[in-house]
Amino acid sequence: MFRFLLVIVLLTIFHCNAQPFSNVVSLDGQNDFIEIPNAFNTQFQSNVTIEAWVKPCAIDGHRMILTKFWCGNNGNQFYFTILDGKLRWAWDNTGCNDGANFYETGIVVQANVWQHVAIKHTPTGVTIYYNGSPIPGTLIQGSYANMLLSNEPLRIGVYKTITGNWFGSYFGLMDEVRIWDAALSDALILSRYNAPLVGNEPNLEGYYNMDISGVGNGITVPNIATNNGNTVDGVTIGTASGPFFFNQTTGTFNQFLGNDTTLCQGDSILLDASLIVGTYLWQDGSSDSVQWVNQPGNYYVTVTKNCEVYTDTIQVDYFPLVTVDFGVDTTLCGNETLNLDATFINANYAWQDGSNAPTFNVNSAGWHWVVVEANGCFGGDSILISYLPAADVNLGPDTSACLGTNILLNANTGATSYLWNNGSTNTTLNVNQSGVYFVETAGYCGSSYDTIQVNFIAAPIVNLGNDTLLCANETYLINAPNINGATGYLWQDGSTGASFLANQTGNYSLAVSIDGCTGVGSIQVNYSSLFLDLGPTDTTLCFPATLNLDLTQGNASYLWQDGTTNSTYTISENGMYYVTISDNTCSLSDTIQVELNKVNSSFSFSTQSECGLGRVICQNLSAVNMGTINQLEWYIDGERITSVNSPLFNFEVSGNYAIQLKAYSTFGCFADTTITIPVVAYPVPLANFQTSTNEAAENDPVQFINLSYNADTYQWLFSDGFVSVEKSLSHTFETPGFFQIDLYVSNEWCHDTVVKFVTVKTPIRYYIPNAFTPDGNALNQLFSPIFQSGFDPYDFQLTIYNQWGEVLFITHNATIGWDGTYNNSLVKNGVYLWKVKFLDTEHNERIIEYGTVTVVR
Numbered sequence: 001m002f003r004f005l006l007v008i009v010l011l012t013i014f015h016c017n018a019q020p021f022s023n024v025v026s027l028d029g030q031n032d033f034i035e036i037p038n039a040f041n042t043q044f045q046s047n048v049t050i051e052a053w054v055k056p057c058a059i060d061g062h063r064m065i066l067t068k069f070w071c072g073n074n075g076n077q078f079y080f081t082i083l084d085g086k087l088r089w090a091w092d093n094t095g096c097n098d099g100a101n102f103y104e105t106g107i108v109v110q111a112n113v114w115q116h117v118a119i120k121h122t123p124t125g126v127t128i129y130y131n132g133s134p135i136p137g138t139l140i141q142g143s144y145a146n147m148l149l150s151n152e153p154l155r156i157g158v159y160k161t162i163t164g165n166w167f168g169s170y171f172g173l174m175d176e177v178r179i180w181d182a183a184l185s186d187a188l189i190l191s192r193y194n195a196p197l198v199g200n201e202p203n204l205e206g207y208y209n210m211d212i213s214g215v216g217n218g219i220t221v222p223n224i225a226t227n228n229g230n231t232v233d234g235v236t237i238g239t240a241s242g243p244f245f246f247n248q249t250t251g252t253f254n255q256f257l258g259n260d261t262t263l264c265q266g267d268s269i270l271l272d273a274s275l276i277v278g279t280y281l282w283q284d285g286s287s288d289s290v291q292w293v294n295q296p297g298n299y300y301v302t303v304t305k306n307c308e309v310y311t312d313t314i315q316v317d318y319f320p321l322v323t324v325d326f327g328v329d330t331t332l333c334g335n336e337t338l339n340l341d342a343t344f345i346n347a348n349y350a351w352q353d354g355s356n357a358p359t360f361n362v363n364s365a366g367w368h369w370v371v372v373e374a375n376g377c378f379g380g381d382s383i384l385i386s387y388l389p390a391a392d393v394n395l396g397p398d399t400s401a402c403l404g405t406n407i408l409l410n411a412n413t414g415a416t417s418y419l420w421n422n423g424s425t426n427t428t429l430n431v432n433q434s435g436v437y438f439v440e441t442a443g444y445c446g447s448s449y450d451t452i453q454v455n456f457i458a459a460p461i462v463n464l465g466n467d468t469l470l471c472a473n474e475t476y477l478i479n480a481p482n483i484n485g486a487t488g489y490l491w492q493d494g495s496t497g498a499s500f501l502a503n504q505t506g507n508y509s510l511a512v513s514i515d516g517c518t519g520v521g522s523i524q525v526n527y528s529s530l531f532l533d534l535g536p537t538d539t540t541l542c543f544p545a546t547l548n549l550d551l552t553q554g555n556a557s558y559l560w561q562d563g564t565t566n567s568t569y570t571i572s573e574n575g576m577y578y579v580t581i582s583d584n585t586c587s588l589s590d591t592i593q594v595e596l597n598k599v600n601s602s603f604s605f606s607t608q609s610e611c612g613l614g615r616v617i618c619q620n621l622s623a624v625n626m627g628t629i630n631q632l633e634w635y636i637d638g639e640r641i642t643s644v645n646s647p648l649f650n651f652e653v654s655g656n657y658a659i660q661l662k663a664y665s666t667f668g669c670f671a672d673t674t675i676t677i678p679v680v681a682y683p684v685p686l687a688n689f690q691t692s693t694n695e696a697a698e699n700d701p702v703q704f705i706n707l708s709y710n711a712d713t714y715q716w717l718f719s720d721g722f723v724s725v726e727k728s729l730s731h732t733f734e735t736p737g738f739f740q741i742d743l744y745v746s747n748e749w750c751h752d753t754v755v756k757f758v759t760v761k762t763p764i765r766y767y768i769p770n771a772f773t774p775d776g777n778a779l780n781q782l783f784s785p786i787f788q789s790g791f792d793p794y795d796f797q798l799t800i801y802n803q804w805g806e807v808l809f810i811t812h813n814a815t816i817g818w819d820g821t822y823n824n825s826l827v828k829n830g831v832y833l834w835k836v837k838f839l840d841t842e843h844n845e846r847i848i849e850y851g852t853v854t855v856v857r
Contacts, residue, residue, distance in 0.1 A: 023211045025156075025221075025243050026305065029058060029171025032238025033158035034208070034221050038151050039232045041181065041205040042068065044121075045146045049180035050080055051118040051129075051193065055173040057307030059085045059111050062159065062168030066177060070152045070160040076100070077150035079159055080119050081168060082109050087128050087137075089119045093145045101142025103128070105135055112307045114173075116193045121147070122183045132193035134186055154179075156208070156234065157243075172307055179206030179225075199224040208234060215244045215277070241277055244305070257301065260315040264377035268294040269316065271301070278305030322347070322372050322379030329383055333445040334390040338362040340370070340383065347374040388414035391446030393439060398453035402517035406432045407454055415443030432456065460486065460514050462521030469526050471586035476502045476525055478510075485514045530556060532581050532588040542669030543598040547571040549579075556583045572596075598625040601663040601671040611750035612684035614651040616677055622663035631664035651679045682749035685711035689728075689743050689754065695843075697763045701732045704741070711745035711752070733760040761842045764790030768836065771854040774820030783853050784817030785836055795839035795846075800832055800853075808832070820855050829855055 027033060036042065052065050059082050067079035069090070076092035085107035092100050103126040109115065118129035123146050128137050152160070156177055157170035176196070182203035199207055207225040221234035236243045256275045263269060273280055274289040281302045282291050293299055293316050300313035324342045332338060342349055343358040350371045351360050362368055362385050369382035393411045401407050411418055412427040419440045420429050431437060431454055438451035460483045468476055478500045480489050490511040491500050502508055502525040509522040534549060541547055551558060552567040559580045560569055571577055571594050578591040600623045608615040622629050634642050636649060637658050651657065660674040685708060692703035706714065706728045716724040719740040722731055733739060739758050745751065766787040773780045784798065793814050800809040800818050808822040820826055836849045 023209075023213060023245055023247050024053075024055075024173045024175040025210045025245050026173050027157045027170045028238075028242045028244075029063075029169045031166070031169070032217075032236065032242040033166075033169065034156040034234045034243065035237050036154035036156070036206070036208075036221075036223075036232055036234040038153050042154050042179070042232060043149055044077070044181060045149060046123050047121065047181070047183040048078075048147075049118065049120045049178075049182060049184040049189070051116065051176065051178040051180075051189070052080075053114060053116050053175040054082070054109070054170075055114045055307065056082060056109065056111055056170065057172040059109050063170045063172075064155070064157060064159045064168040065117065065170065065174070066179075067155050067159045067168075068150055068152050070150075070162070070164075075148055075150040075152065077147050077152065078121070080117075081159070082170075085109050087117055087119070087130070089121065089126055089128060091121065091147045093148050101145070102140045103137055104140050105130075105137040108135060111172075118189055118193065120183050120189075127186075129186075129189055129193075132190040154206070154234075175210050177206070177208040177210075178204065181205045197224070199226050202227070206232070210245060213245050213247070215242065216240045219243070219245070244277065246276075256310075257299070257312040257314040260317075262317040262319055262375070264375075265318055265321040268292055271299060271314065273301045273303055273312070276303045276305055276310055278303045278310075319375045319377050322374050322377050324370060324372055324379055324381040326368075326381045326383040329386070331386040331388060331444070332362075333388050335363075336387075338385065340368060342370045342372055342381070344372050344374055344379070347372045349373075388443075388445050391415070391441070391443065391448045393441045393448040393450045395437070395439065395450045395452040398455075400455045400457060400516070403456045403458045404432075405456075406430050409437060409439070409452065411439045411441055411450070413441055413443070413448065414445065415441040415448075417442045457515050457517045459517040460512050460519040462510055462512050462519045464508070464510060464521045464523040467524040467526070469528065469585060471528050472530070472588070474527075478502055478508055478523060478525075480510055480512070481521075483512055483514070486512050487515070488513050528583060528586045529554060530581065530583050530586050530588060532579070532590045534577070534579070534590045534592040537591065538593045538595070540595045540597050540667050540669075541571075542665075542667070543596045544572075547594060551579065551581060553581075554583060556581050595626070597627065597665055597667040597669040599629070599663055599665050599669050599671040600624070601661050601673045603661050603673070603675075605659070605675065605677060607677065607679060609680040609682060611682045612652060614654060614679035614681035616649045616651070616657070616659065616679060618647055618649070618659065618661075620645045620661065620663075622661070622671075624663075624665045624669075627666040629663050630666045633662040633664075635660040635662070652681055654680050683710045683747065684750050685709070685745045685747050685752045687711070687743050687745040687752040687754035689741075689756070691741075691756065691758060694757075695759045695761060696733060698736050698760050699732060699734060701730045702758060703730050704728060706743070708743070708745045708752075708754075710747060710750075712747045713745065715744040717742040717744070733758070736760045736762045762789065764840050764842055764847075766791065768834075768849065768851060770852065771856055772820070773856050774826060775857045782817030782819055783834075785814070785838075787814065787838075790840060790842045791847075792839040792841050797835075797837045799835045801835075802827075802832060803830075814838075820857075826857070827855060829857055831855075 050066055054065065056063055061084065063082040065080045065082065068077040069079045070076065078091040081088050086105050087109060088102060088104045090100055090102050105128050108130050116131050120127045124144050126144065127134050129135065157174065158166050159168040161167045180203045196209060197204065197207055204225045204227055206223055208221055209224055212219065212221065217236055217238045219236040221236065223231040223233050225231055256273060257271050261269065271291045271293060272289065280287050280289050283300050291299065296316055296318050298313060298315050300311065303310045322344055326340055330338060340360045340362060341358065349356050349358055352367065352369050360368065360370065365385050365387040367382055367384055369380060371378060371380040391413060393413050395409050395411060399407065409429040409431060410427065418425050418427055421438045429437065434455045436451060436453050438449065440449045441447060463481055464478055470476060480498045489496050489498060492509040500508060505525060505527045507522055507524050509520055511518050511520045530553065532551065539547065549569045550567065558565050558567050561578045574595050576591065576593050578589065580587065580589045602621040604619045604621060606617050620632060632643050632645065633640055634647050656676050656678050658674055658676045660672055662670055662672040664670040688707040690705050690707060696702045714725060714727050716729065718731060720733060737760055739760060741756050741758065743754050766785055768785045769783065772783045796812055796814045798811050799807060802808055808827065809818045831852050831854050834851055834853055838847055840847050
């Protein structure tokens with residue numbers, strides 16, 4: 001309630017006499033105004049009425065309301081201004097201020113107050129109105145008369161001086177600018193001045209009600225008048241900060257700080273008054289456009305823009321701090337529990353396990369936490385709970401272990417002290433001998449005592465015999481030893497029999513258990529490294545290849561079928577071969593049958609010569625001693641060409657060519673042979689020529705240049721009947737048309753032909769005179785181009801210029817020439833420029849010609 005009453009009081013102070021309309025424009029009195037382009041409905045000579053609502057911040061000097069005045073190319077018309085508190089109407093009826101007329105009132109305009117002003121002009125008098133009623137005024141210079149027409153734009157809020165500078169900038173607020181093309185009656189002005197218009201009232205030419213928002217340069221200000229169908233909108237001229245349009249309705253801009261608000265402890269809020277661009281004064285005396293708030297209280301700001309003052313206030317409060325306190329981290333014993341209480345007024349809860357009650361019962365170790373929300377504010381706490389076991393120590397039941405192992409006795413209960421029977425004070429005791437062991441503990445959760453009997457049992461001895469060496473394919477049976485009390489056998493592969501058959505090199509092991517204690521024995525079985533493999537029993541070799549056998553290994557001895565004893569043997573002939581190899585333990589034998597496959601690659605050939613082509617015909621003659629020839633490959637200069645039996649090779653260029661034949665047998669063996677063969681291909685002539693042009697004019701010579709090669713003789717045939725045997729020549733076509741030219745060339749073996757075409761056209765013929773005598777004697781009276789042929793009369797233009805480039809004559813009719821006149825008068829004697837454009841129909845291209853013509857009378 002307090003905030004509302006404060007706003008009402010401030011509005012009473014700063015907005016008394018406010019006029020009843022909504023949006024207004026604020027002008028800064030320096031460099032902004034509204035400009036309305038010139039149009040027929042802003043041209044006034046006799047009767048005109050102009051109105052505006054004004055609230056000036058300053059009334060000193062000239063403060064222009066509406067002007068259409070400048071002593072320049074556009075002429076003067078009128079301006080309506082505030083001059084030192086008076087209202088002045090000025091109009092011109094002769095130009096450049098020489099006949100300026102001034103009508104002026106006494107001091108009536110007040111600063112910082114909304115008031116309506118109007119002026120009515122007729123050829124016989126002027127009336128000025130204040131708040132809808134006529135007030136006294138005086139003609140202080142000139143006389144009543146019509147106004148001088150002007151092409152100058154209308155301007156709201158400024159005047160353009162004779163030097164082109166801006167003068168008399170309006171400072172303050174303005175609204176409801178109205179322009180009537182009539183002298184309104186006193187009754188109409190009084191009845192309408194304090195109410196908005198529809199826009200279609202009779203004689204209303206301009207109606208700018210400022211019902212727009214925004215700030216800056218280039219904003220369109222609509223003309224609401226709709227009578228003449230040619231409304232002219234205005235546009236703002238200024239900077240990024242002006243002009244400034246805003247809503248003038250009571251209360252507007254008095255809520256720009258927002259609603260009263262309540263924050264959480266530690267939060268802050270930014271109060272922003274920059275919605276209104278002006279000067280600022282906050283409750284603490286600061287002058288920034290914004291203020292940060294982090295404490296409760298009542299905050300307010302006053303914004304001054306031009307002569308308007310706006311204010312707003314906001315109450316900022318803070319919710320109580322959400323607090324939770326679980327105390328310090330806690331240690332519990334055994335099965336103890338702890339109740340955590342986070343109760344807060346009108347709060348919501350979120351515990352670490354997802355529960356949402358105000359309390360939580362702890363029965364496990366770890367971090368426990370809660371988040372508490374009240375009024376959109378948050379608080380919380382966390383606590384680390386540790387658990388110690390109960391005081392009772394337990395070493396477990398009496399136990400046994402295999403001799404040679406250790407047992408770790410663990411008495412750790414979280415106690416603070418430990419005492420073993422051997423005097424140790426550690427939490428654990430490592431034992432490896434049979435006996436009785438005990439421990440006593442004491443700590444946070446009390447004291448305790450326990451004892452345990454530990455027995456150690458010896459493992460059995462397992463003997464599998466000595467390591468052994470075997471020959472290939474031999475086996476060895478390994479038997480488990482007879483051990484009293486054995487409860488099971490386990491071989492290295494997981495089998496559990498009393499014996500194991502070894503058939504490969506390796507280490508074989510057996511685990512035997514007695515009362516859970518296990519003894520392990522092992523034996524190494526090795527095989528002789530002696531080996532023998534001569535390869536497949538029947539082997540075929542491709543002649544002249546050999547088969548090299550290398551059996552070298554360790555300290556072995558060798559005996560071949562021919563009695564030799566080397567570890568290597570080379571086979572290069574057909575036959576049966578065998579060998580025996582021995583060491584101190586084992587002996588091996590093997591046999592191999594070897595066959596040699598011999599391939600003979602051979603072919604015959606013959607050659608032929610033709611025009612542009614040399615031929616080689618080949619015949620395969622290859623053979624093999626066993627099997628058959630099943631694949632042929634022919635190559636020319638290393639490139640594979642074909643696999644047929646008797647190929648034909650064509651060559652377009654003479655030369656020596658290396659032809660190779662590869663022959664393959666069914667056993668995969670091959671042989672090859674290469675023959676270099678001379679080949680002759682007779683040269684082929686190529687007919688070709690070029691012309692000096694493809695489009696010639698009749699009776700103009702055309703050059704024909706012979707570009708043929710590999711030729712000795714030439715013959716030219718022209719479709720117009722001309723024949724020649726010259727190598728190159730020149731020919732003239734006497735008639736237009738499309739002509740074919742054939743060139744035949746040949747040498748001793750071959751010939752060739754080429755055909756080309758030439759188009760012959762009749763050239764365009766026209767004449768343009770350089771002088772004419774328009775003197776009325778019926779001779780040489782017109783200047784015009786004279787065409788005989790070759791142009792399109794529908795695509796033609798003749799233009800005549802004087803020496804300054806001004807167009808004197810133009811025509812698109814080739815039959816109409818220039819008669820030497822301009823504006824129905826003969827031009828002076830002299831030289832004139834002409835330009836002719838026309839379409840050349842023969843070549844389908846546009847021609848542009850320039851020149852001069854002399855007028856002589």
